[in-house]
Amino acid sequence: MRRAEIVTAGVLALMSIYLMWKSTELNVGYITGEGPGGGAWPFWLSGIMLVCTGFIAFNWYRQTSPPSQSTEPFLDGYGKKMLLLVGGGIFGFIALVNIISMYGAMFVFLIYYLRFLGRHTWVLTMTIATLVPITFFFFFEALMRITLPKGMKFLEPFFNYLNTIIY
Amino acid sequence: MMEILGLLNDGLWLSLQPTNLLLIIVGVTLGLFIGAMPGLGSVNGVAILLPITFLVPPASAIIFLAAIYYGAMYGGAISSITLGIPGASTAVATTFDGRPLALKGRASLALITAAIASFIGGTVSNVLFTAFAPPLATVALSFGNPEIFALMLLAFATFVGLGGDDIPKTVFSICIGLVFAAVGYDEISGAPRLVFFDISGFLHGVNFLVLAIGVYGIGEMLWTIDSTRGKITSTDAKMSVKGIVSDAKEGMRRGWKGTAIGSFLGFFVGILPAAGATPGSLMSYGVAKMIARNPKEFGQGHPGGVAAPEAANNSASTGAMLPMLTLGIPGSPTTAILLGGMVIWGLTPGPRLFTDQSEFVWGLIGSFYVSNFFALVINVAFIPLFIWMLRMPFTILAPMIFVLSVVGGYAATQDMHDVWLMLGFGLGAFFLRKLDYPLAPAVLAIVLGPIAEPTLRQSLLLSSGDPSIFFTRAIAGPITVIAIILILLPLFKKIWTKVKSAKAETPA
Numbered sequence: 037m038r039r040a041e042i043v044t045a046g047v048l049a050l051m052s053i054y055l056m057w058k059s060t061e062l063n064v065g066y067i068t069g070e071g072p073g074g075g076a077w078p079f080w081l082s083g084i085m086l087v088c089t090g091f092i093a094f095n096w097y098r099q100t101s102p103p104s105q106s107t108e109p110f111l112d113g114y115g116k117k118m119l120l121l122v123g124g125g126i127f128g129f130i131a132l133v134n135i136i137s138m139y140g141a142m143f144v145f146l147i148y149y150l151r152f153l154g155r156h157t158w159v160l161t162m163t164i165a166t167l168v169p170i171t172f173f174f175f176f177e178a179l180m181r182i183t184l185p186k187g188m189k190f191l192e193p194f195f196n197y198l199n200t201i202i203y
Numbered sequence: 204m205m206e207i208l209g210l211l212n213d214g215l216w217l218s219l220q221p222t223n224l225l226l227i228i229v230g231v232t233l234g235l236f237i238g239a240m241p242g243l244g245s246v247n248g249v250a251i252l253l254p255i256t257f258l259v260p261p262a263s264a265i266i267f268l269a270a271i272y273y274g275a276m277y278g279g280a281i282s283s284i285t286l287g288i289p290g291a292s293t294a295v296a297t298t299f300d301g302r303p304l305a306l307k308g309r310a311s312l313a314l315i316t317a318a319i320a321s322f323i324g325g326t327v328s329n330v331l332f333t334a335f336a337p338p339l340a341t342v343a344l345s346f347g348n349p350e351i352f353a354l355m356l357l358a359f360a361t362f363v364g365l366g367g368d369d370i371p372k373t374v375f376s377i378c379i380g381l382v383f384a385a386v387g388y389d390e391i392s393g394a395p396r397l398v399f400f401d402i403s404g405f406l407h408g409v410n411f412l413v414l415a416i417g418v419y420g421i422g423e424m425l426w427t428i429d430s431t432r433g434k435i436t437s438t439d440a441k442m443s444v445k446g447i448v449s450d451a452k453e454g455m456r457r458g459w460k461g462t463a464i465g466s467f468l469g470f471f472v473g474i475l476p477a478a479g480a481t482p483g484s485l486m487s488y489g490v491a492k493m494i495a496r497n498p499k500e501f502g503q504g505h506p507g508g509v510a511a512p513e514a515a516n517n518s519a520s521t522g523a524m525l526p527m528l529t530l531g532i533p534g535s536p537t538t539a540i541l542l543g544g545m546v547i548w549g550l551t552p553g554p555r556l557f558t559d560q561s562e563f564v565w566g567l568i569g570s571f572y573v574s575n576f577f578a579l580v581i582n583v584a585f586i587p588l589f590i591w592m593l594r595m596p597f598t599i600l601a602p603m604i605f606v607l608s609v610v611g612g613y614a615a616t617q618d619m620h621d622v623w624l625m626l627g628f629g630l631g632a633f634f635l636r637k638l639d640y641p642l643a644p645a646v647l648a649i650v651l652g653p654i655a656e657p658t659l660r661q662s663l664l665l666s667s668g669d670p671s672i673f674f675t676r677a678i679a680g681p682i683t684v685i686a687i688i689l690i691l692l693p694l695f696k697k698i699w700t701k702v703k704s705a706k707a708e709t710p711a
Contacts, residue, residue, distance in 0.1 A: 041638055048375065055382055058397055062389060071664030074389030074396055077656045081378045081385075088378070091371035101369055103638045110637065115429050122425060123630060126605055130622050138613065142606050149605075154598030164599065172610060180243065182614055 037106035042096050049089035055082035125149060137187030137195070139169040178202040210561065211333055214569025217562070218266055222259070226267040227570060231578045234274020235585065239282045241416055241611030244291030245275035245520070246537045253544050261548035262563050266570040268544065269524075272537055273325065273574040276480070276517045277582045280317040284310055284509070285589050286604050288420040288611065292411055292481040292650050293516040296488040298419055299643055300501060300508025306427075307504050310593050311446060311586060316454030316506045317513040318582045320462045324514030325575035327466035328473070328521035333568060336525055336557070339474055344530070346475050348665065349672050352658040353682035354472070355651050356673075358482060360689035361489025362644045370693050372640045380645035383409045384652025391660060404620025411649045412615040413625045418642045420608030421629025424601060426636045447583070458510030461491040469515025473522025481650050483519035484512035493689075502643075521571055528552055528564060 056079055063073025064080075096104040111119065125148055132141035146165035150156045176182045177199075186195050217223065237248035248271045256264030279294030284301035297317060304313040331339070359377055363370065386397040387408030398405045455462070465487040472483035491511035492501040501508045526532040527542050531552040545552055550560055557564050593600070612625040632642050666672035673683040 037638070044634065044638055055397070058399070062392070062394055062396055066663070066668045068667075071391070071660045071668070074392045074394055077660070078382045078385040078397060081381050085375050085378045085382070088371040088375040092369075092375070095369070095371065101372075101639065114432060118429055119425065119633075122428060122601075123633075126421065126609070126626060126629075129605070129609060130619075130626060133609075133613075133619060133622070138610065142610075145606065146602055149602035150599065154596070154602075156596075156598065160599075168603070168606060172606075175240075176610075176614070180237075180247065180614075182247075182617065184610065184613060185619065 037103045037108050037110050038096070040110035041101065041103040042093060045089045045092040045096065048092075049086055052082045052086040052089060056086065121153060125153070133185050133187070135187055137191055138184035139173055140187060140191070142169045142172065173198065174202070207333060210565045211569060213562070214565030214567070215572060216569070217262060217566040218570035218573045223263050223266050223566075223570065224573070226259070226263055227270040227574050227577055228581070230267045230270025231274035231277075231574055231581050234271035234276075235278040235281070235578070235581060236274075237271070238275030238278025238294075239290045240278075240614075241282055241286075241288045241290055241412070241420065241607055243611075243614060244279065244293070244537075245272045246540065247614075248272075248275055249537050249540050253540060256544065257547075261545075261550060262566040264544065264548065265541065265563070265567050266574075268541055269567060269570050270574040270577075272520055272541075273517070273571070273578045274581070276325075276520050277318065277321050277578045279516065280321070280509070280513050281314070281585075281589055282607075284313045284317065285593050286420075286600075286607065287423055288604065288608060289412075289415050289646075292415075293484055293520075294512070295415060295481070295643075295646055295650060296484045296512035297509055299488065300503075300505050302419075302423075303502070303504030304506070304509065305593060309450075309504065311590055312450040312454055312506060313504075313509050314586050314589060315447060315450045315583070316458050316509045318579055318586070319451060319454060320458060320465060320510035320514040321517040321582075322575060322579040323462050324466040324469055324516070324518035325521060325571070325578070327514075328470040328518035329568070329571045329575065331470050332521050332525060332571070336529055339525060342474075344526075346678065347662075348658040349662040349676055349679040350682070351475065352655060352662055353673055353679040353686065354475075354486070355482070355655040355658065356686040357682055357689070358486045358489060358647065358651060359644075360686040361486070361493055362647060363690050363693070369639060369641075373644055376641055376644040377648045380414070380648025381652045381655065383414060383645075384411075384649045385656060390653075390657055402620070404618060404624070407616065407618070409624065409649065410615050410621060411646070413612055413621045414628050414649050415646045416608045416612050416615075417625040417628025418632040418646060420604055420611070421626065422632025422636055422642070424604055425629070425633040428601070429633075429637075447586070454506045454510065458506040460494065461487070461507035461509075461511030462514045464491050464494070465511040465514030465516075466518045469518035470522040472515075473519025474525045480516040480519035480523065482654065483522070484515040485647050485650070487511040487515035517575070524567075524571075528556055528567075 059075040059079035059082060062075035064075040065073055067073050095101045099105050125145060129141050129145035132144060136144070143165050146168060147161055150161040150164060151158065176184055218227065234245065234248055237243050238245060249268050252271060253268070256267055275291065276293060279290035280297045280301065282288050282290035283294040283297040284305050287298060287302040289295045289298050301313045301317065304310065362377065363373055386405055388394065388406070389396045395406060468487045468490060469480070469483040472486060473480055488508060488511050491507050492498045495501060495507060523538045527538040531542065542552060550556065550563060608625065609622055612622045613619065615621065636642060662672050663670070674680050
């Protein structure tokens with residue numbers, strides 16, 4: 037944890053410097069008759085962020101913050117596995133949206149999580165994995181008139197059929 | 204006064220007509236679910252259902268929309284408490300204590316406190332609205348840019364001065380939230396700003412919900428699974444009539460201060476043009492924490508931390524109607540749409556509305572009281588359903604939360620870029636959370652950033668770059684000074700502790 041604290045402070049310091057540099061694309065000073073330039077607000081805020089990372093590093097050196105005193109690993113075996121299975125699952129879910137639509141991706145993700153991570157029965161898994169996308173479909177498309185991504189072209193006939201129910 | 208009571212009586216009768224009453228019940232129920240859905244808030248509900256209202260007379264139409272508005276204000280708290288994802292920006296502060304309460308198995312206490320505080324906040328603001336509408340509108344107008352910026356500064360200061368967390372990490376969190384809020388276009392010059400790696404998705408800015416859902420829906424969830432090794436204790440929430448009554452009593456006993464602060468402060472911030480219910484609820488949370496006997500309990504699951512923002516967001520939602528009706532200036536995005544609706548119905552908001560269209564105005568005010576009452580009843584009636592949801596095994600609840608997060612992240616802006624950004628924020632939040640970085644200030648900052656920056660810049664333009672403008676004006680001055688004292692409070696505390704320990708060590 038102690039190493040992670042200083043590495044994170046370093047990464048955040050670099051990010052602050054990048055944000056300061058990026059802000060200079062617009063004027064960061066005071067323009068007479070116009071007030072502070074468009075870059076001034078993010079520039080100075082990023083500057084404060086940089087100063088904060090300095091203090092975080094100082095506290096790390098003095099070992100005053102809890103993570104800087106901790107000898108525990110930042111991510112143990114369980115943490116890494118969890119991040120891979122759960123975080124990776126969400127990543128896969130989002131990646132599938134543009135291919136098999138939001139509803140299809142939801143269906144696949146729910147099967148993955150409920151059956152393979154949660155170890156629930158197939159009956160429960162399939163019931164939830166089917167009912168949730170259907171409920172979302174009618175709530176968003178029919179009631180709220182918000183269309184969620186429909187995926188690639190091969191799904192068009194299927195959604196056209198569902199739309200005939202709504203309209 | 205008697206004249207006002209007579210008019211209010213007529214208004215109440217109008218809103219209790221069978222058609223209007225039905226519209227109120229339907230509106231409140233719809234609003235409750237729209238508000239509870241992350242990514243959708245009262246503004247979506249009102250905007251989407253606006254065309255439906257052309258089928259009924261204007262008075263019934265605005266009663267319906269006001270009921271949706273009220274329902275959504277109650278509904279926002281539900282997902283904040285049960286799922287830990289704010290249903291709307293107005294319910295961000297409810298997450299801070301509502302979620303810890305739910306994790307302790309006390310979701311019913313949080314939900315009931317939220318419902319009662321919302322009801323009280325709504326009632327207080329209705330009374331204030333009824334009695335003082337025109338004079339308060341004039342006070343609101345005396346708030347210029349320096350005053351509003353001073354208020355924003357105060358909101359941030361309450362987080363720094365009283366956070367109790369690591370100060371550099373808290374300040375970092377606030378600043379990064381404000382920088383994210385600056386992404387998109389510079390509002391004054393119109394030039395693109397902070398468009399990272401020339402990705403066009405950044406041109407429309409970073410929606411606060413993308414950060415909020417990323418932090419709470421993904422980051423916090425990953426952190427919870429990691430820190431509890433997947434054995435979550437939130438599933439032992441129970442519900443009984445006796446439990447509801449005792450929770451209601453406890454909620455009020457421990458949350459009355461928060462409710463009182465939220466009701467009055469929320470109303471006042473709500474009436475300020477451009478402010479609205481979100482800053483109102485965040486500031487009320489900060490002030491409730493400030494005056495609490497033990498501020499450290501806030502953030503760990505204190506009913507006062509649920510009561511203050513919930514009373515405030517309801518109170519502010521009524522407050523925001525005040526400048527809209529009396530001056531024609533909307534105080535929030537939702538009231539802007541309501542204003543549009545009124546114009547379409549042939550009504551002209553402004554000082555003359557109270558005399559020219561008195562039946563409409565008082566029907567609307569009457570409907571606030573009735574909607575508020577029904578929102579409480581309907582909300583309490585649905586609490587067992589929400590508790591039942593929490594009793595689901597975590598391996599069912601967690602994927603549902605992730606699905607809601609992805610859909611909510613998309614629905615907010617309807618752009619897949621934002622869904623990816625949300626995942627990035629979620630993973631970032633998970634790592635930062637593990638290192639004790641407080642993330643609530645970043646969410647607060649991204650919400651208030653779009654108000655803070657233009658008011659600061661316009662104030663400095665007004666004073667030709669002289670920052671003393673924030674100290675010399677009658678209203679802005681004291682607020683700025685209080686904010687600075689609050690920011691310096693941790694430093695004073697440190698010096699005081701050092702002096703005390705030095706004295707104790709000195710032999711007599």
